[in-house]
Amino acid sequence: MPEPDTDAILRQLPYNWTSDEAEQIKALFSRLRPAVPDTVARKLWRYWQFHSKDEALFSEDKENIALILHARAYGERVPDAGDKNYGGNYLKITATFWGRCCPGASPGGLALPCRQMFLQG
Numbered sequence: 001m002p003e004p005d006t007d008a009i010l011r012q013l014p015y016n017w018t019s020d021e022a023e024q025i026k027a028l029f030s031r032l033r034p035a036v037p038d039t040v041a042r043k044l045w046r047y048w049q050f051h052s053k054d055e056a057l058f059s060e061d062k063e064n065i066a067l068i069l070h071a072r073a074y075g076e077r078v079p080d081a082g083d084k085n086y087g088g089n090y091l092k093i094t095a096t097f098w099g100r101c102c103p104g105a106s107p108g109g110l111a112l113p114c115r116q117m118f119l120q121g
Contacts, residue, residue, distance in 0.1 A: 045071035
């Protein structure tokens with residue numbers, strides 16, 4: 001469940017968040033994994049797409065991947081590996097990361113143990 005100081009941020013449109021507010025929601029996302037509420041994941045995804053879709057949102061690949069998986073699970077349009085945009089290129093580039101963690105898996109078709117690892121942290 002969101003914390004009181006983040007409730008007000010989550011009531012706003014993510015397009016209007018300041019960078020400090022986004023940092024609070026990023027920290028909340030990380031703390032709540034694997035049980036991230038849809039509002040947190042969807043709004044953070046939308047913030048990423050509006051403000052910085054041409055760069056990683058988190059410094060760690062596994063956090064970016066977890067956000068992509070959560071957003072996809074909640075029905076957001078997310079890129080597929082190889083799409084002609086930053087997200088697609090990001091997923092394609094991190095395929096070696098996927099291969100080390102989950103041989104035979106890809107961001108679009110993770111095996112259950114791999115999904116659990118990324119959703120849980």
